[in-house]
Amino acid sequence: MCLAVPMKLIEVTDDAMSGVADLDGARTKVNLSLIDEPTLGDFLIVHAGFAIERLDEEEANTRLDMFDELGEQWREQERERQSSSPDGEAQS
Amino acid sequence: MRYLDGFRDPDAGRALAGQIQERGATLAAKGGRVRMMEVCGTHTMSIARYGIRDVLPENVELVSGPGCPVCVTDTGYIDAAISLAERGHIVATFGDLVRVPGSSGTLAEARGRGAHVEVCYSPEAALDLARAHPDREVVFLGIGFETTTAPVLSLVPLAAAAGLTNLSLLTAFKLVPPALDALLADPLVAVHAFICPAHVSAIIGSEAYRPYVEQGVPAVVAGFEPLDILMAVSEIIDQHTRGVAELVNQYDRVVRPDGNARAQALFAKYLEPVDAAWRGIGVIPQSGLGLRSDYAAFDASLKLDAPISAGEPDKRCRCGDVLKGIITPQGCPLFGRGCTPLRPVGPCMVSSEGSCAAYFKYVAPGAKDA
Numbered sequence: 001m002c003l004a005v006p007m008k009l010i011e012v013t014d015d016a017m018s019g020v021a022d023l024d025g026a027r028t029k030v031n032l033s034l035i036d037e038p039t040l041g042d043f044l045i046v047h048a049g050f051a052i053e054r055l056d057e058e059e060a061n062t063r064l065d066m067f068d069e070l071g072e073q074w075r076e077q078e079r080e081r082q083s084s085s086p087d088g089e090a091q092s
Numbered sequence: 093m094r095y096l097d098g099f100r101d102p103d104a105g106r107a108l109a110g111q112i113q114e115r116g117a118t119l120a121a122k123g124g125r126v127r128m129m130e131v132c133g134t135h136t137m138s139i140a141r142y143g144i145r146d147v148l149p150e151n152v153e154l155v156s157g158p159g160c161p162v163c164v165t166d167t168g169y170i171d172a173a174i175s176l177a178e179r180g181h182i183v184a185t186f187g188d189l190v191r192v193p194g195s196s197g198t199l200a201e202a203r204g205r206g207a208h209v210e211v212c213y214s215p216e217a218a219l220d221l222a223r224a225h226p227d228r229e230v231v232f233l234g235i236g237f238e239t240t241t242a243p244v245l246s247l248v249p250l251a252a253a254a255g256l257t258n259l260s261l262l263t264a265f266k267l268v269p270p271a272l273d274a275l276l277a278d279p280l281v282a283v284h285a286f287i288c289p290a291h292v293s294a295i296i297g298s299e300a301y302r303p304y305v306e307q308g309v310p311a312v313v314a315g316f317e318p319l320d321i322l323m324a325v326s327e328i329i330d331q332h333t334r335g336v337a338e339l340v341n342q343y344d345r346v347v348r349p350d351g352n353a354r355a356q357a358l359f360a361k362y363l364e365p366v367d368a369a370w371r372g373i374g375v376i377p378q379s380g381l382g383l384r385s386d387y388a389a390f391d392a393s394l395k396l397d398a399p400i401s402a403g404e405p406d407k408r409c410r411c412g413d414v415l416k417g418i419i420t421p422q423g424c425p426l427f428g429r430g431c432t433p434l435r436p437v438g439p440c441m442v443s444s445e446g447s448c449a450a451y452f453k454y455v456a457p458g459a460k461d462a
Contacts, residue, residue, distance in 0.1 A: 004239070004291050006095045024093050031216060034242055034354045043095060045294065045346055048186070049214025050243035053294040053352055055095060059345040064098040067319050071103035074110070 004047035006055045009040055021046055099317030108322035109147040115329040116149030126332040127153040127282060128325070129275070129417055131268060132289035133160035133445025134316050140450035142318040144325070152329055155417030156450075158271055158370060159289060161236045162188050162443035163415055166369040167403025169235075169264050170194030176231050176262065176398050177207035184218040185233040186240075187211045192439045195403040215244045219251060222259040231392040234263040238295040241265040241363075241381060242355040248362055248383075248390050260392035263382055264400070266368055268292050269300055270379035274370075276309065281416050285310040285328045287321070290343050297351030298341040305337040315343040362387055369402060371439065372412020411438035414447050421451040428452065 007021035007030070016038055021030040031050045032038045043055035119126060130136065136156045139145065145154055158164050171194040177183040183199065190199045190211060203209040210221060215232055222230040234244045244261065251259040268289060275281045286309060288301050293313045301311035310331040314324035323342055331338055341347055359381065368380025383391045393400060405411070409431075410424040421427050426437055433449055436442035441449050 006093070029214075029216075031214070031243070031246065033246060034352060034358075036354070045291065047239055047291060048243045049216055050246065052239060052242060052291060052355070053346050053348075056345050060095055063345060064094065067098060067101055067104040070107040071101045074103045074107035 004045045004052060006043045007046045009038055009042045009044055009051075012038055012040055021051070096317065099315065099319045101319065104319055105142075105322060108319065108326055112147060112152070112322065112326050112329060113149055115326055115333065116152050119329055119333045120149065120151045122333065124333060125151040125153070126284050126329055127155065128285040128287060128328050129155050129157045129281075129283040130287040130289075130321075131157040131159040131272065131275075132287075132292065133163070133443070134291075135159065135287060135289065135314070135321065136447050137445055137450050138316045138318065139321060140454035142321070143454070144318065144321055145455075147322075148325070152325070154287075154325065155283065155420075156414075156447045157275060157283075157417050158373060158415040159237075159268075160415075160440070160443050160445040160447070161240065161266060162192060163411060163439040163446050164266065164370040164372070165189070165192065165235055165264055165439060166371050166400070167194050167405045168369075168401045169262070169403070170199070171196075171403045172393070172398045172400045173231075173233055173262060174199055174202045174207075176392065176396060177202045177209050178205075179396075180208075181229045181231050181396065182208045182210060182221055182225060183231050183233065184210045184212050184215075184221055186235070187213075188442065188444045189233055189235060191436065191442045193406070193437065193442075195405075215247050216250070218247060218259060219254060219256065222251065222256045223254070226258060228258065229392075229396060230259045231396070232259070232261050234261040234265055237266055237268055237289070237292050238355070238359075239289075239291040242295060242352070242358060245358055245362055248387060249358075251390070257389070260390050260395050261383065262392040262398065262400075263380075264368070265363070265381040266370070267365070267379050267381065268296070269303075270376050271370065271373075272301075272304060274373060274376045274379075275416065276304070276307070278416065280418050283309075283417065284332055285312070285337075287324045287328070288313040290315045290320075290346065293341075293343065293347045293351070295352050295355045297349050298339060298344075298347050299349045300351070301339055305339045308337045310337045311339050313341045313343045313347050315346070370415075371405065372415045406437050409438040411440040411448075414440050421448040422455075422457075424448070428457075
């Protein structure tokens with residue numbers, strides 16, 4: 001039930017109480033009464049047709065960058081492991 | 093969608109799995125084991141779907157707790173809902189409640205006999221139903237933790253603003269922190285740390301878990317994506333090894349320390365804490381939220397004389413022990429034999445977030461936690 005996903009706010013009514021949110025082309029009506037000053041372009045966590053929080057893009061990007069780096073480090077280590085064993089077998 | 097895919101990168105996952113192995117080994121070198129619990133149905137599903145347990149070392153245990161609101165719904169609530177439907181009211185509900193067995197049958201079966209049971213993605217659909225059927229009462233089944241309580245409860249001001257008098261809620265809203273208290277007090281549960289829910293925390297704030305770290309229980313708020321969960325597990329192993337208990341919000345892209353003020357104001361205005369019966373656990377004091385007497389007009393139980401009494405679950409059903417993490421789903425004699433997603437005996441198997449449903453779908457027999 002808590003299958004809340006981040007969606008982008010693409011339409012807002014004048015009273016900012018509802019709008020339309022989009023996730024990769026899938027659109028849904030969304031109730032905005034739980035969000036302070038919802039703005040077009042916001043990423044919102046949508047649960048059961050209600051936006052329950054705003055996604056902080058800066059924090060999201062920081063964390064994504066950290067994960068990207070972890071992934072890169074892992075690939076680097078794998079490359080070293082491959083190249084340090086000439087017969088191609090990994091050494092533990 | 094970068095804000096989903098980016099949190100599922102397999103290489104980062106491998107890196108974190110490696111970190112978990114290293115930290116587990118450090119803990120093992122000290123003769124230590126750690127048992128952590130997640131208390132969110134979506135975490136349960138995500139952990140099973142991504143095979144998180146497969147990368148855990150032997151001395152690290154991850155158990156699922158009572159994080160599925162449908163699963164902890166008392167049988168008597170289902171009975172009351174069925175009774176309302178059979179008395180001719182329109183019962184509007186989220187989908188996964190429809191196949192949960194009450195004392196004798198499900199809402200789906202009642203629907204098959206002609207009762208009007210309507211599945212809704214959003215509670216707002218109930219407003220449309222109330223408008224379309226002014227001569228009938230529409231009852232929305234209000235089951236959920238704090239995340240779901242906010243949208244469902246919004247029906248009250250929305251209905252009032254629309255002048256609708258034929259809409260009410262059959263409430264069984266539950267709170268997560270009192271359940272954590274009950275779990276910590278149960279010697280059979282014996283967990284060292286919690287992975288805290290993602291979106292419940294968005295509502296109540298990460299600071300809601302401060303009391304637990306003050307009791308020496310590490311609490312890490314994590315998102316649902318596999319990288320989020322792996323990172324939380326790694327953090328807990330590290331804290332346990334160091335003998336510390338810290339509150340770490342790893343889902344800070346959504347969860348603020350004080351949570352969602354609007355949702356909390358809504359709760360304060362319309363709801364008050366009540367004792368609540370948790371299936372398999374029993375009554376946990378002040379662990380539920382009920383409508384304040386000023387809003388009795390929206391309380392279906394009062395308005396339509398539908399008291400919720402303790403129902404009679406199937407005696408063979410071990411959902412209660414599964415919900416407390418005392419056994420895994422495979423530990424239940426009915427798992428996969430008398431109880432399957434197609435013919436569920438208990439709610440843990442039928443709910444989209446139930447432990448048993450997760451294991452049935454994603455965990456191979458003979459896997460690590462079988």
